[in-house]
Amino acid sequence: xxxxxxxxxxxxxxxxxxxxxxxxxxxxxxxFAALMIVPALIATMDDTDEKNIxxxxxxxxxxxxxPETEYLKFTFLPNIKVDDIKETFDESNYxxxxxxxxxxxxxxDAVVLYSDKQPSIDITSHISRSLKNEIESQKxxxxxIENLDEILNNIKTSIRVRTIKWGKDGEAKESSTELAxxxxxxxxxxxxxxxxxxxxxxxxGVIEEKSSRIVEVIISSVKPFQLMMGKILGIAAVSIVQIxxxxxxxxxxxxxxxxxxxxxxxxxxNQDMITNVMDASGTAQQVPDSITSDNGFAGExxxxxxxxxxxxxxxxxxxFFLGGYLLYAAMFAAxxxxxxxxxxxxxxxxxxxxxxxLAIIVMxxxxxxxxxxxxxxxxxxxxxxxxxxxTRLPYGVxxxxxxxxxxxxxxxxxxxxxxxxxIYRTGILLYGKKHSWAEMWKWIRFN
Amino acid sequence: MNILTTTGxxxxxxxxxxxDDVSISVPEESIYGLLGPNGAGKTTLIRIINQxxxxxxxxxxxxxxxxxxxxxxxxGYLPEERGLYKKMKVGEQALYFARLKGLSRHEALxxxxxxxxxxxxxxxxxxxxxxxxxxxxxxxxxIVTVIHEPKLLIFxxxxxxxDPINANLIKNEILDxxxxxxxxxxxxxxxxxxxxxxxxxxxxxxxKNILSGPIDEVKKNYGSNIFGVTLxxxxxxxxxxxxxxxxxxxHTEEAGIVKAQVKVHKFSADNELLKQLIPVAExxxxxxxxxxxxxxxIQVVQEYNKAxxxx
Numbered sequence: 238x239x240x241x242x243x244x245x246x247x248x249x250x251x252x253x254x255x256x257x258x259x260x261x262x263x264x265x266x267x268x269f270a271a272l273m274i275v276p277a278l279i280a281t282m283d284d285t286d287e288k289n290i291x292x293x294x295x296x297x298x299x300x301x302x303x304p305e306t307e308y309l310k311f312t313f314l315p316n317i318k319v320d321d322i323k324e325t326f327d328e329s330n331y332x333x334x335x336x337x338x339x340x341x342x343x344x345x346d347a348v349v350l351y352s353d354k355q356p357s358i359d360i361t362s363h364i365s366r367s368l369k370n371e372i373e374s375q376k377x378x379x380x381x382i383e384n385l386d387e388i389l390n391n392i393k394t395s396i397r398v399r400t401i402k403w404g405k406d407g408e409a410k411e412s413s414t415e416l417a418x419x420x421x422x423x424x425x426x427x428x429x430x431x432x433x434x435x436x437x438x439x440x441x442g443v444i445e446e447k448s449s450r451i452v453e454v455i456i457s458s459v460k461p462f463q464l465m466m467g468k469i470l471g472i473a474a475v476s477i478v479q480i481x482x483x484x485x486x487x488x489x490x491x492x493x494x495x496x497x498x499x500x501x502x503x504x505x506x507n508q509d510m511i512t513n514v515m516d517a518s519g520t521a522q523q524v525p526d527s528i529t530s531d532n533g534f535a536g537e538x539x540x541x542x543x544x545x546x547x548x549x550x551x552x553x554x555x556x557f558f559l560g561g562y563l564l565y566a567a568m569f570a571a572x573x574x575x576x577x578x579x580x581x582x583x584x585x586x587x588x589x590x591x592x593x594x595l596a597i598i599v600m601x602x603x604x605x606x607x608x609x610x611x612x613x614x615x616x617x618x619x620x621x622x623x624x625x626x627x628t629r630l631p632y633g634v635x636x637x638x639x640x641x642x643x644x645x646x647x648x649x650x651x652x653x654x655x656x657x658x659x660i661y662r663t664g665i666l667l668y669g670k671k672h673s674w675a676e677m678w679k680w681i682r683f684n
Numbered sequence: 685m686n687i688l689t690t691t692g693x694x695x696x697x698x699x700x701x702x703x704d705d706v707s708i709s710v711p712e713e714s715i716y717g718l719l720g721p722n723g724a725g726k727t728t729l730i731r732i733i734n735q736x737x738x739x740x741x742x743x744x745x746x747x748x749x750x751x752x753x754x755x756x757x758x759x760g761y762l763p764e765e766r767g768l769y770k771k772m773k774v775g776e777q778a779l780y781f782a783r784l785k786g787l788s789r790h791e792a793l794x795x796x797x798x799x800x801x802x803x804x805x806x807x808x809x810x811x812x813x814x815x816x817x818x819x820x821x822x823x824x825x826x827i828v829t830v831i832h833e834p835k836l837l838i839f840x841x842x843x844x845x846x847d848p849i850n851a852n853l854i855k856n857e858i859l860d861x862x863x864x865x866x867x868x869x870x871x872x873x874x875x876x877x878x879x880x881x882x883x884x885x886x887x888x889x890x891x892k893n894i895l896s897g898p899i900d901e902v903k904k905n906y907g908s909n910i911f912g913v914t915l916x917x918x919x920x921x922x923x924x925x926x927x928x929x930x931x932x933x934x935h936t937e938e939a940g941i942v943k944a945q946v947k948v949h950k951f952s953a954d955n956e957l958l959k960q961l962i963p964v965a966e967x968x969x970x971x972x973x974x975x976x977x978x979x980x981x982i983q984v985v986q987e988y989n990k991a992x993x994x995x
Contacts (some may be wrong), residue, residue, distance in 0.1 A: 240784060242785075243780070243783055243784055251771070251772060253770075268898040445769075449765075449766075449767055449768070449769075449770070450763050450765045450766070450767035451768065452767070453734070453761065453763045453767055454761060454763060454767040454781070454825075454828070454829070455781070455784065456734075456735075456756070456785040457756045457759055457760070457761055457785075457838070458781070458785045458786070458832075459784055549968075573745055666736045666737065668738075
């Protein structure tokens, strides 16, 4: 046991002191923070140049009917042809020329916007929406309906579907399918990548020790099992430290950056969302069934975010990542012990990567039906459960399923470590050729 | 008392026989040289003793009883290819290995300080192994091998990569370790070191043990039938005068003085050889040649190979 700790300590310290570890630890949160901040930042930096658009209204019914905005002005030019204005367009201050054809009411292609630049989607959608509204109300008017304005006001409706989840205890919580989906996708993908990242680190470490003959020297002081376990656990410690640092740094960076860059008091900025998440810190606050709707979409998101059980998700994330890592690391260690150099690993790694890739495929379908049969079974099978269960977590998973899946994972990882140790013990001291899985199976049986 | 005995070790790899019925007995507190041409099977034997591979046939005894897995903890092994973490600092690495071998941190630091001073490498503590030359890394490896003072030390080519000064340093350390009660087995091609420090040798050639024993006896056996003669005269006449019991192995001629080495096939104590030489040449000197290990090595291996080819 003592020697496992000694090996663990070395694996941990040498890796944590590496430059690449420090760089990864700093760069990744910057990337994450940028992903969260930049879209919000762009949203606050809307195009603020005033644009003047010349309008040639052949239909003759739109003058003054296209609403102007802060940055978008319309100038109606009577009795002018497009060709006339085309020649002098460069000298004029117009951003674009809008031609509204005579047949605009019946033919959808009658409206053209000329410009020497590519007009943004905001401009074209503003124009088409305004024209459409105007034409529709003109058409309605032509029916000569009494009290038209009143009727129109009366039938104006707006619908938005809020989802509220009922807990067993009768609590009703506001939830967001989009949010759960995004979270599920990101988290399970991270688990997938981390298992790969740290699993191959184990494999590389084993190959290094084997090919540099360190094992031959060490084997007279430690048992192969101790060496393997020490390495696996040491790298697990590295991964946990890295994940915790990532989470702390990302939250820190986002908080600092959003208070510096996004200081609009009225708009619900990222900062509010983050602080809200932090306040919630797991204990989901109850939302009254009749939530005032002027909160709008952002408010809804915030409510949903604070209603996600973060303790459960972070706890589950760490548990299933660790379980998955330990399971796969044992297999990666076995592969590492069976080859002399890294180039030989590809073929042997294949059977290990297949379940991982399968899990990712199931994950994508699991996003759509997190409680479906496929999702259920794959979140029980230990080789795929670390990824698929993480996918299901943000949607809420029955406790008994969590416990069953977790126990299965632990049992399998113990069995797998035991098998891998047998392969490792034989393989680590055999040089000169690449060994197949069939040979490794023999080592397991005869040891 | 033998600390290590192997009997009838056989090891077969896919295409060839690496060891064929090899038996050696290593007495306690001896310095035991494993000699042999490249590819003879020395390293395979060492790896079998270290339980890195298992023999196909044969038995190993350690301290007079069959060797057990745990006996490996009483062996310090210096492999031919160096086994050190390249990216790790020298000091940290040495400390790690020393602690793995069961020393407390405090004790390990104390002993490392002693050894680093002795080897004059105090300044290397914070260097990375990849910055060291082959010989430098080997010094570290040597220290790591002996730090826990195991009863049996096995060195595979301990002198390769060392300059003469450092080779001498290591040689003296090996002698020192033996004085402290350790038994040393080492393989080498360096015959002068064998002569200087070995008490016993085994010569392995083509997977077989072809010569074994205390070094004095080996030398006596191979030295007693070769004579060096210094003479003035015609070497061809000398050759002609010798009967079939004698064989002229080699001769050099300089300024009319011939130095010849004559092998006696069937030794008789009288001056039979001189009797034959005196009529044909003027004898300036006559002595029994003491062969060095180099000559014995070459002679024994060549004779063995010749005999094999004739079969």
